[in-house]
Amino acid sequence: MSVNIQQVTKEYGEQKAVDNISFEVKEGEILGFLGPNGAGKSTTMKMITGFLPMTEGQIFVNGIDMQKNPIEGRKLIGYLPENNPLYQEMYVKEYLHFIAGVYQLQNIPQAINQVIEMTGLGLEQNKLIRQLSKGYKQRVGIAQALIHDPKILILDEPTSGLDPNQLGEIRKMIQELGKTKTIIFSTHIMQEVQAVCSRVMIIQKGKIVADNTVQGLSQQLSGACSIKVRFEKPISLGIFSQLEEITSVVEEGNQVYQIHGHEDLLLKKAVFNMAVQTSNPILQLQDVGADLEEVFKSLTHSNS
Amino acid sequence: MWSIYKKDLSQFFSSLTGYVAISVFLLVMGLNVFVFEGNVIDSGYATLDVFFSLAPWILVLMVPAITMRSFSEELQTGTYEMLATKPLSETQILLGKFLATCTLLLVTLLPTLIYFLAVASLDLDGAGIDTGATWGSYIGLILLGILFCAAGTWSSILSSNQIVAFLLGVFICYLIYDAFLRISSLEFFSGQISYWILSLGAGIHYDAISRGVIDSGDVVYFLSVTAGFLMISKFTLESKKW
Numbered sequence: 001m002s003v004n005i006q007q008v009t010k011e012y013g014e015q016k017a018v019d020n021i022s023f024e025v026k027e028g029e030i031l032g033f034l035g036p037n038g039a040g041k042s043t044t045m046k047m048i049t050g051f052l053p054m055t056e057g058q059i060f061v062n063g064i065d066m067q068k069n070p071i072e073g074r075k076l077i078g079y080l081p082e083n084n085p086l087y088q089e090m091y092v093k094e095y096l097h098f099i100a101g102v103y104q105l106q107n108i109p110q111a112i113n114q115v116i117e118m119t120g121l122g123l124e125q126n127k128l129i130r131q132l133s134k135g136y137k138q139r140v141g142i143a144q145a146l147i148h149d150p151k152i153l154i155l156d157e158p159t160s161g162l163d164p165n166q167l168g169e170i171r172k173m174i175q176e177l178g179k180t181k182t183i184i185f186s187t188h189i190m191q192e193v194q195a196v197c198s199r200v201m202i203i204q205k206g207k208i209v210a211d212n213t214v215q216g217l218s219q220q221l222s223g224a225c226s227i228k229v230r231f232e233k234p235i236s237l238g239i240f241s242q243l244e245e246i247t248s249v250v251e252e253g254n255q256v257y258q259i260h261g262h263e264d265l266l267l268k269k270a271v272f273n274m275a276v277q278t279s280n281p282i283l284q285l286q287d288v289g290a291d292l293e294e295v296f297k298s299l300t301h302s303n304s
Numbered sequence: 305m306w307s308i309y310k311k312d313l314s315q316f317f318s319s320l321t322g323y324v325a326i327s328v329f330l331l332v333m334g335l336n337v338f339v340f341e342g343n344v345i346d347s348g349y350a351t352l353d354v355f356f357s358l359a360p361w362i363l364v365l366m367v368p369a370i371t372m373r374s375f376s377e378e379l380q381t382g383t384y385e386m387l388a389t390k391p392l393s394e395t396q397i398l399l400g401k402f403l404a405t406c407t408l409l410l411v412t413l414l415p416t417l418i419y420f421l422a423v424a425s426l427d428l429d430g431a432g433i434d435t436g437a438t439w440g441s442y443i444g445l446i447l448l449g450i451l452f453c454a455a456g457t458w459s460s461i462l463s464s465n466q467i468v469a470f471l472l473g474v475f476i477c478y479l480i481y482d483a484f485l486r487i488s489s490l491e492f493f494s495g496q497i498s499y500w501i502l503s504l505g506a507g508i509h510y511d512a513i514s515r516g517v518i519d520s521g522d523v524v525y526f527l528s529v530t531a532g533f534l535m536i537s538k539f540t541l542e543s544k545k546w
Contacts, residue, residue, distance in 0.1 A: 046385075049389040050389065051385055051388050051389050051545065052545055053545055071391045071392070071393060072391075074389060074390060074391045075391045077389070079386075079389045081382060081385045081386055081389070082382075083382055085381050085382030085383040085384075085385060085386050086383065087311075087315075087383060088381075089315070089318060089319060090315075090318075094314075098307055098310075098311045099390070101306075101307030101310070102307045102308070102387075102390045102391070102392060103390065103391065144386070
């Protein structure tokens with residue numbers, strides 16, 4: 001079960017929301033779809049589900065053309081829309097029963113019990129959806145996407161607005177589901193991608209600016225790491241330039257310096273040795289974004 | 305389609321909408337038929353004319369109140385996106401919702417059969433109630449109500465704001481039921497043109513069926529206008545995929 005996107009463009013009037021993107025998600029991949037708000041993540045996902053027609057291009061879900069045969073394609077997809085729309089006045093079980101009916105499932109009670117167990121809704125299953133907390137509503141949203149046991153899951157910002165505990169639980173659930181399903185999920189939280197995904201795609205202004213494995217993207221970083229150091233006494237910038245591990249230094253005032261280098265460990269050693277030699281104790285040392293966040297920022301800024 | 309139908313119908317009765325619509329309709333009709341000035345008992349004739357002349361006006365207000373949420377609410381809260389990404393076609397969603405409102409309409413009209421029985425039993429001289437005209441009127445009223453349901457459903461697709469959908473629905477229903485009749489009687493139009501305009505409205509067809517003469521032309525009128533509204537509803541729904 002793969003999702004194949006071929007040269008897809010989506011225009012809203014003059015504006016190009018998605019600009020000629022192509023990619024393929026293979027079976028068993030968890031693809032993290034990353035990008036600032038308005039980059040075209042939701043639009044792309046809506047086109048994969050066949051909700052939005054594209055201006056140009058084609059999308060195939062397991063070989064099914066989503067424009068020609070959307071109904072067949074949708075049977076294979078479980079979709080959680082952004083903001084998780086639900087019928088607030090329905091009971092959890094009533095709602096899942098309705099969705100199971102829409103998919104014309106054979107054994108509805110069994111399917112409902114299965115997703116209730118998978119999503120941990122057991123204690124809340126007889127409540128009105130309106131009465132649930134945000135985290136549980138999110139689970140109901142995921143449950144409705146899972147009820148027909150789809151091979152492809154598309155989750156649009158499944159973790160937005162959740163507290164850290166709920167975040168962890170939902171991420172774990174996604175990882176668990178990823179063992180048997182192809183998952184595309186969007187987020188703008190970098191740590192989430194690092195924690196959950198096998199592959200990252202960064203999209204900016206409707207274009208793909210990075211498409212790599214999580215490790216691959218981290219390696220892109222090795223050329224750039226930086227630390228923030230606070231010394232007891234001021235230092236003349238000349239001393240730094242004698243050290244080859246350091247590429248540049250920015251003085252931030254109050255004896256705080258932002259120091260850039262190629263390799264994290266070497267950089268820290270060099271700074272420490274220098275502090276010892278000049279008997280100028282380090283009061284504080286802080287890593288400055290040696291993670292995806294930096295890549296994300298640099299990639300999405302340079303293009304803007 | 306039937307799962308949408310069942311969901312919408314149960315939503316009518318799990319919220320107050322269904323009960324309010326039914327009780328308001330029965331209350332207004334009951335008061336007018338049996339209590340207020342010009343009621344059946346005072347008139348001394350065993351007919352339900354009062355009921356059948358007033359009912360369309362109540363339906364002009366009531367049907368849009370039933371249909372206003374069917375699409376507006378789903379478009380507003382985004383649940384429509386959830387429905388539209390399920391293996392359902394627009395036609396299935398549309399028909400499921402339309403049939404649910406039609407069913408609620410029929411459930412509302414059903415208790416008024418008691419009026420018929422009551423008036424029939426009030427008949428003292430044995431001349432009897434005009435059964436043919438009464439059944440004709442019922443068929444006319446149901447056809448008119450179904451037409452209003454289709455019009456109301458369309459207005460509900462047009463706006464994601466329920467109030468706007470309601471007002472628009474009332475306007476369209478009024479236009480169909482009465483406005484053509486009014487326009488045709490303007491002095492500006494005369495003769496044949498006036499008659500054509502009159503035939504565009506539902507009023508004249510409803511009156512014709514009410515007399516107990518079920519002419520296929522009148523039935524075709526109701527069915528084709530209903531189908532017409534469902535068609536533009538489908539197109540509007542498809543074009544919503546902006």
